[in-house]
Amino acid sequence: MKYGLLMLLLASSAWAETVTIAAEDDWHPYCGKVGTEAKGMAVDIVREAFKAAGVDVRFEVMPYARCMEQAKSGKVTGCFDAARNSTLENDYVWHKPAMFKARINIYALANSTQSNLGVKDLEGREVAVTNGYEYGEEFDTNPRIKRSVNNQDVLGFRKLAAGRVQYAVAYEKVANAVFDKHKPEFAGKFKAVGMTAEPELYIAFTKANPDGAKFAAKFGQGLEAIMKNGKYKEIENRWK
Missing domain, CATH: 3.40.190.10 (Periplasmic binding protein-like II)
Known part of the structure; x- marks a missing residue:
């Protein structure tokens, strides 16, 4: 039984979806580079929302302008934290709901x-x-x-x-x-x-390939889930 359970867990881990999201490097306390890793309130929200949707997320940390360019070109699946406006609206896929206001x-x-x-x-x-x-x-x-x-x-x-x-x-x-x-x-x-x-903030997902729309939908579902189950509030409280 133990061996069978272990094999099942390994198999499910091997088949888990993984997405690469770019995180800006200097926007504390929402998102910033600490050592070699992305840290901040938005980072925790993104990680937990994807987790709730059954997706593992890998972060690449970089300056915001490059982050958005790489998402636009499809080198990464998305970039955060972006405030939607008319100059960006048609270049990216946007999830629902927004992550937060600022x-x-x-x-x-x-x-x-x-x-x-x-x-x-x-x-x-x-x-x-x-x-x-x-x-x-x-x-x-x-x-x-x-x-x-x-x-x-x-x-x-x-x-x-x-x-x-x-x-x-x-x-x-x-x-x-x-x-x-x-x-x-x-x-x-x-x-x-x-x-x-006081805009709403989002992950700007790529339009350059179908992964953008797919993971935008998954992220939105996961975000709604953590807003309902209390995890989102827990993250907010941690970063007050």
């Missing part, structure tokens, strides 16, 4: 007297952004904003501290992680003076 703030120097700014207020201004990131439909499609592009959020905040840009835009929890990591460099230097959006 607020995007507009940051200025701490001595700013401004508040309640929106996207329109950024027109004609120098604004630090990170390469390839989405900041909400209204921001992403507005050509009047002067974007100062950086490879990491921390570099945008350094530009803001040095007065090289007037604003920086960043996801709130990510900005908080940057500020915490770079104490005392950033201590007390910035304040949120508005927001651009």
Whole structure:
């Protein structure tokens, strides 16, 4: 009996589906590279959702712009975390439901007297952004904003501290992680003076081959399952 059970387990493991998903390397606490591995709230959600759907997931960690390009070309099956907008909508397959929502703030120097700014207020201004990131439909499609592009959020905040840009835009929890990591460099230097959006975040699945649609459906099913069985809430609580 024990031998038979062992053989059954080995057989099921051998036939388990495996998918390769690209994870961005510098978006803590949602997703980032720690040592050689992807770690973060979104990583745990992706892993558990696929597990619930009977799929093993392998992560490749890389900068976000490359992550999205590799998903688009089909070199990996998907990339996360992506905020859908009209410029991306037709290039990828999207799952249902979304993984989570995240607020995007507009940051200025701490001595700013401004508040309640929106996207329109950024027109004609120098604004630090990170390469390839989405900041909400209204921001992403507005050509009047002067974007100062950086490879990491921390570099945008350094530009803001040095007065090289007037604003920086960043996801709130990510900005908080940057500020915490770079104490005392950033201590007390910035304040949120508005927001651009609070988008839903997704895995952007490839359209370059049928695996994208197949695994998008499986991921959506698994995500719904962990939202119902309490695993999703457990992950959220772990990353508060």
